[in-house]
Amino acid sequence: xxxxxxxxxxxxxxxxxxxxxxxxxxxxxxxxxxxxxxxxxxxxxxxxxxxxxxxxxxxxxxxxxxxxxxxxxxxxxxxxxxxxxxxxxxxxxxxxxxxxxxxxxxxxxxxxx
Amino acid sequence: xxxxxxxxxxxxxxxxxxxxxxxxxxxxxxxxxxxxxxxxxxxxxxxxxxxxxxxxxxxxxxxxxxxxxxxxxxxxxxxxxxxxxxxxxxxxxxxxxxxxxxxxxxxxxxxxx
Numbered sequence: 001x002x003x004x005x006x007x008x009x010x011x012x013x014x015x016x017x018x019x020x021x022x023x024x025x026x027x028x029x030x031x032x033x034x035x036x037x038x039x040x041x042x043x044x045x046x047x048x049x050x051x052x053x054x055x056x057x058x059x060x061x062x063x064x065x066x067x068x069x070x071x072x073x074x075x076x077x078x079x080x081x082x083x084x085x086x087x088x089x090x091x092x093x094x095x096x097x098x099x100x101x102x103x104x105x106x107x108x109x110x111x112x113x
Numbered sequence: 114x115x116x117x118x119x120x121x122x123x124x125x126x127x128x129x130x131x132x133x134x135x136x137x138x139x140x141x142x143x144x145x146x147x148x149x150x151x152x153x154x155x156x157x158x159x160x161x162x163x164x165x166x167x168x169x170x171x172x173x174x175x176x177x178x179x180x181x182x183x184x185x186x187x188x189x190x191x192x193x194x195x196x197x198x199x200x201x202x203x204x205x206x207x208x209x210x211x212x213x214x215x216x217x218x219x220x221x222x223x224x225x226x
Contacts, residue, residue: 004156033213035214035216040218041218042216042218043157043216044216045213048213056213058213088154090157091156092156092214101147101159102159102214104157104158105156106155106156107154107156
């Protein structure tokens with residue numbers, strides 16, 4: 001049990017809609033990263049939050065946005081959903097200065113129809 | 114971040130030792146080699162990490178030659194439950210906050226009865 005929890009586990013949305021995915025990081029972890037994983041592919045880095053500030057972003061458009069809260073939990077928001085946004089969205093938490101290990105949640109499976 | 118190359122797929126049988134090799138020719142001095150395991154529709158799970166020589170834990174061993182341009186993950190006596198995708202990553206071990214991980218396609222390991 002990694003301690004990182006994501007909600008919801010599955011979600012179906014219609015093209016053009018907006019979605020919010022949530023992540024509770026492992027206790028004490030101050031850094032949260034979000035990844036998108038398409039079927040058969042490795043995870044792709046979306047962005048990272050450290051102490052409530054965005055700290056690094058991958059090659060994703062601005063309609064992908066996020067937040068980190070004082071308790072280090074985080075949200076991923078996606079506006080104007082497209083069919084290609086269908087994927088497994090993964091949240092990973094880590095603690096700065098404590099090595100390179102990241103702890104992942106079970107993911108949210110988003111299907112856009 | 115250094116790119117890695119690993120076989121797309123491997124097949125094995127229960128009870129055998131499995132060795133998965135990863136190439137990382139452009140590894141930097143402060144990079145660590147990290148392996149993750151991922152089951153379908155779940156988040157990746159950290160397996161092992163090393164810098165040089167050999168590292169062993171209760172799950173696997175990691176062999177890293179002196180030039181660090183490759184590494185080998187060794188899974189002793191695999192079972193059906195070891196069927197998963199295994200990812201090799203090189204990750205900078207530094208005090209900064211940018212821990213985004215760059216993932217390849219991984220190695221899909223199938224363990225047969």
